[in-house]
Amino acid sequence: MKYGFHVAAVPILFLASIGECAPALVFVQDGKPASTIVVPRQASPTVRLAAEELAKYLKTMSGATVPIVEEGQTVSGVAVHVGATEAARAALPGDLAKATDSIFAKADGDRLILCGGSDRGTLFTVYRFLEQALGCRWLAPDVEFVPERRTIRVEPSALSGVPGFSMRTFGARGERQREWGLKMGMNGFFNAEDSDHTGNGYYMPKAVPGCHAYHRIVPGDRYFAKHPEWFPLVRGKRVPGDHLGPQLCVTAPGLADEFAKNVIAYFDEDPNLQLISISPNDCRGWCECEDCLELDKRLCGGRTTKQGLARDRAFMGDRVFWFANEVAKRVAVKHPDKLLLVLAYLEYAEPPDTAKPAPNVVPWLCHFAPADYSRPIGDPTSEPNAQFNGILKRWAKSAPHLLFYSYVSKSMWWRLPRPVARSFAADVKHLHGLGIRRYYCQSSLSDWPEAGPLYYVIAKLLWDPSADTEAIIADWTQHMFGAAAKPMSEFYGAVEQAVRDTGQSYSDNPPRDVPGLYDFAQMDRALAKLDEAKAAATDEAVAARVKRVADVFRYGDHMARCIDAAARFKETPTKALMREAMDHGEKALAIMRHPKAAKFVSALQMNDQMGVLSRGFGDTIELGGRRCWNTDETGRGDGKNGWASFTIEVADTTKPLRMEMDVWGKSELQSLLINTGGLGRSFSEGGVWESVKPQAPLSGKEQWDTLVFVIPPKLIAQGKPIQRFGLGGSDSQIWISGIRVQSAAP
Numbered sequence: 004m005k006y007g008f009h010v011a012a013v014p015i016l017f018l019a020s021i022g023e024c025a026p027a028l029v030f031v032q033d034g035k036p037a038s039t040i041v042v043p044r045q046a047s048p049t050v051r052l053a054a055e056e057l058a059k060y061l062k063t064m065s066g067a068t069v070p071i072v073e074e075g076q077t078v079s080g081v082a083v084h085v086g087a088t089e090a091a092r093a094a095l096p097g098d099l100a101k102a103t104d105s106i107f108a109k110a111d112g113d114r115l116i117l118c119g120g121s122d123r124g125t126l127f128t129v130y131r132f133l134e135q136a137l138g139c140r141w142l143a144p145d146v147e148f149v150p151e152r153r154t155i156r157v158e159p160s161a162l163s164g165v166p167g168f169s170m171r172t173f174g175a176r177g178e179r180q181r182e183w184g185l186k187m188g189m190n191g192f193f194n195a196e197d198s199d200h201t202g203n204g205y206y207m208p209k210a211v212p213g214c215h216a217y218h219r220i221v222p223g224d225r226y227f228a229k230h231p232e233w234f235p236l237v238r239g240k241r242v243p244g245d246h247l248g249p250q251l252c253v254t255a256p257g258l259a260d261e262f263a264k265n266v267i268a269y270f271d272e273d274p275n276l277q278l279i280s281i282s283p284n285d286c287r288g289w290c291e292c293e294d295c296l297e298l299d300k301r302l303c304g305g306r307t308t309k310q311g312l313a314r315d316r317a318f319m320g321d322r323v324f325w326f327a328n329e330v331a332k333r334v335a336v337k338h339p340d341k342l343l344l345v346l347a348y349l350e351y352a353e354p355p356d357t358a359k360p361a362p363n364v365v366p367w368l369c370h371f372a373p374a375d376y377s378r379p380i381g382d383p384t385s386e387p388n389a390q391f392n393g394i395l396k397r398w399a400k401s402a403p404h405l406l407f408y409s410y411v412s413k414s415m416w417w418r419l420p421r422p423v424a425r426s427f428a429a430d431v432k433h434l435h436g437l438g439i440r441r442y443y444c445q446s447s448l449s450d451w452p453e454a455g456p457l458y459y460v461i462a463k464l465l466w467d468p469s470a471d472t473e474a475i476i477a478d479w480t481q482h483m484f485g486a487a488a489k490p491m492s493e494f495y496g497a498v499e500q501a502v503r504d505t506g507q508s509y510s511d512n513p514p515r516d517v518p519g520l521y522d523f524a525q526m527d528r529a530l531a532k533l534d535e536a537k538a539a540a541t542d543e544a545v546a547a548r549v550k551r552v553a554d555v556f557r558y559g560d561h562m563a564r565c566i567d568a569a570a571r572f573k574e575t576p577t578k579a580l581m582r583e584a585m586d587h588g589e590k591a592l593a594i595m596r597h598p599k600a601a602k603f604v605s606a607l608q609m610n611d612q613m614g615v616l617s618r619g620f621g622d623t624i625e626l627g628g629r630r631c632w633n634t635d636e637t638g639r640g641d642g643k644n645g646w647a648s649f650t651i652e653v654a655d656t657t658k659p660l661r662m663e664m665d666v667w668g669k670s671e672l673q674s675l676l677i678n679t680g681g682l683g684r685s686f687s688e689g690g691v692w693e694s695v696k697p698q699a700p701l702s703g704k705e706q707w708d709t710l711v712f713v714i715p716p717k718l719i720a721q722g723k724p725i726q727r728f729g730l731g732g733s734d735s736q737i738w739i740s741g742i743r744v745q746s747a748a749p
C-alpha cells in the first residue's frame with residue numbers, strides 16, 4: 004500500500020487517497036450496519052459525543068444504526084475507532100498528538116481511525132470526516148446538508164491537519180449556534196456547562212460574561228462606600244459606574260490587589276475556566292486624578308491619540324495596559340497559564356508606547372473606528388482601513404498573541420444587505436499573514452440570509468487560511484441552494500457589486516453610512532436574480548431558503564432606499580422626498596420589523612405629521628385616539644435618560660416665535676429647552692440651553708392639551724435659520740402628537 008500522506012509544517016487539511024486498488028471500507032451496506040464504532044474505555048463526554056454524532060449522521064444518511072462499543076468489546080465489520088483507543092494512539096503521528104485541536108483520520112485495511120490530538124480534536128475529526136469523506140455540510144446553525152446513501156463506503160484515505168488559528172470563536176451563545184460552532188471547528192465561546200462535551204472549549208465566566216469588565220470585577224455597589232478612591236475622579240468628583248463607564252482610578256493604592264484577588268477567585272472556583280476579560284467599561288469617564296495623569300505622562304508623555312473615532316483625545320492605551328500588567332503579575336503567581344483579555348478599543352486602540360502587554364495579557368483588538376467593512380483591511384484605497392491596518396501592524400509586531408475582534412454582525416446593523424464575505428475572508432488571510440492566531444467574531448449567526456456565506460467562509464479559513472475563498476463560497480452556495488445555486492450566486496454577486504460600484508466605505512451606523520452606499524441599479528438586478536432563483540427552486544427546502552433570503556433582502560432594499568431618500572430630504576426638504584422615504588420605510592416594515600429601523604421610520608412619520616425634524620423620540624403609539632410619540636424611547640423605570648430634540652426653520656429671528664404643542668395632559672412637562680448658544684451641541688459639549696415655560700401648564704388629566712410657548716427674540720439664535728429645541732430628561736414620560744410654529748404677532 005502506498006501512502007500519499009504527510010503532515011505539512013503549515014497546517015493544511017486534505018483528504019488524500021492512500022491506496023491503489025485496495026478494497027474500500029464499507030460502514031453501511033444496503034441500509035444495514037457493516038461496522039462498529041469503538042471508543043476508549045471510560046471515554047470522556049466529548050469523545051462520547053463524537054461517537055454519537057458519527058452514529059447519528061450515518062443513520063440519517065442510510066437508516067442504519069451502527070453500534071457503539073467500548074474498546075475490548077466485540078466488533079463486527081469495520082472497526083471505527085473514535086478517540087484515543089490503543090490502535091488510534093499507535094497510529095497517531097507524534098506531532099499531531101502534541102497539538103490540541105489537531106485532527107487525524109485514516110481509513111485502511113479493516114479499520115477507520117478518527118482521533119485528534121485531544122478529545123476536542125477527536126470531535127473535530129469526526130465532523131471533518133463526515134464533511135470531506137461523506138459529503139455532509141453544516142451551512143448555517145439551522146441548515147445542514149446530509150446526503151442520502153443506502154451504502155456508505157470510503158476508499159483507503161487519510162485526512163489530517165492542525166488549525167491555522169489556535170483560538171476560533173464566535174460570539175453567539177444560543178444552543179443551536181454553539182452546536183454549529185462545534186461542527187465548524189470553533190473552540191469557543193461556549194458556556195461553562197458545555198465544558199465537558201466541548202473538550203473544555205473557551206468560555207467566559209458567568210460573573211464576567213462580556214468584554215467590558217471593570218464594573219463587574221470591582222462593582223461600585225460593593226466597594227464605593229468603603230473605597231471611593233478606587234473610583235475615578237471625573238470633573239472633580241469620585242463616581243462609581245456601570246458597563247457604560249466611568250472607569251476606575253487605576254493608580255489608587257490597593258485597587259490592583261483587590262482586582263487581582265477577585266480575578267484569582269474566579270479561576271479558583273472553576274478550574275476549567277481558561278480566560279476572563281479585565282477590560283475597561285464601555286465609553287469613557289477616565290480618572291482625572293493627579294496620579295493617573297502623572298502615570299500617563301510617565302508612560303506616553305500624556306499624548307493624544309492619532310487615529311479613528313477617538314482622534315485627538317487623551318491616549319489611554321498605556322494606562323489600560325499598565326493596569327492590566329499590574330493585575331496580571333498578581334494573577335500569574337497562582338494561575339500562570341490563564342489568559343486575561345484586554346480590549347484595545349477607541350482611545351486605547353493603538354498599542355501602548357511603554358506598557359507592553361505581559362504574556363498572560365491578551366490584547367483584544369477591535370476592528371472598529373477606524374473601520375470600513377465594505378473593503379478588506381489590507382485595501383489601501385480605504386482610508387479608515389489604511390489607518391486601522393497601521394494600528395494592526397504595530398500590534399502584530401509588539402503582541403502577536405493578540406485576539407482579533409471582528410465585527411462580523413456589526414458590519415451592517417438593522418439587517419441591511421451586508422455583502423462582506425469576501426472582504427472578511429481576505430481579512431482572515433491578512434491576519435494570519437501578520438502572525439495573528441486568535442480570532443473572535445461579534446456575531447449572531449442567525450443572520451445568514453443577509454450575510455450569505457460569511458460565517459461559513461470565516462470558519463473554514465480559520466482552519467485553513469490558505470484555502471480558496473471562491474471554492475468555499477461556491478461549495479456553500481451549491482449545497483445551500485441546489486438547483487437555484489446559479490441565480491443565488493449572481494444575486495450575492497450583484498449585492499456585492501452594488502457596494503463596490505459606489506466605492507463608499509461603511510462602518511456601523513446606517514443613518515450615517517447608508518446614504519450613497521448602494522448602487523440601486525445593481526440592487527434592482529439583485530431583486531431580479533431572486534425572482535430567477537424562486538423559479539429555479541424546485542425542492543421545497545431550497546425554496547424556503549430562497550424565500551428567507553428574498554424577504555430579508557426586500558426589507559433591506561426598501562430600508563436602504565428609505566434612509567437614502569431621508570438623507571436627500573435633509574438637503575432638499577421637499578414633500579415628495581419625505582413621501583418617498585416614508586413609502587419605502589413603510590414597505591420595509593410591512594415585510595419585517597427591525598426595532599431600530601421601525602424607530603427611524605416612526606421619526607419620519609412624526610416629522611411628516613408635525614413638520615419638524617426630530618431625534619430621539621420613541622416609536623409611535625396610540626393615546627386618546629391620536630398617534631403620538633414619547634420622549635423616553637426606552638420607557639419608564641429603566642433609569643435611562645429620555646431626551647428628544649427637534650429643529651424648526653425660522654424665517655425671521657428678530658420676531659417672537661409662537662409655538663403650539665399638543666401634549667398628553669398626564670405628561671411630565673414643565674418647560675421646553677431652546678438651544679441658544681453652541682448650536683447643535685449637547686450640555687456636555689458646551690451647548691447653552693435656556694428653559695421656556697408654557698403660557699398655561701398641563702391639565703394633568705387623561706386628555707390632549709395644547710400648550711402655547713412664546714419665545715422672545717433674545718432666546719432665539721440670531722441670524723440662524725434653524726432653531727433647535729429639546730425636551731425630556733431623566734426618566735420623564737412626555738407624549739407629543741403635534742407641533743405647530745408661527746411667528747408671534749407683535
Ligand SMILES: [Zn+2]
Binds near residue numbers: 235236253291296
Ligand atoms: Zn486616578
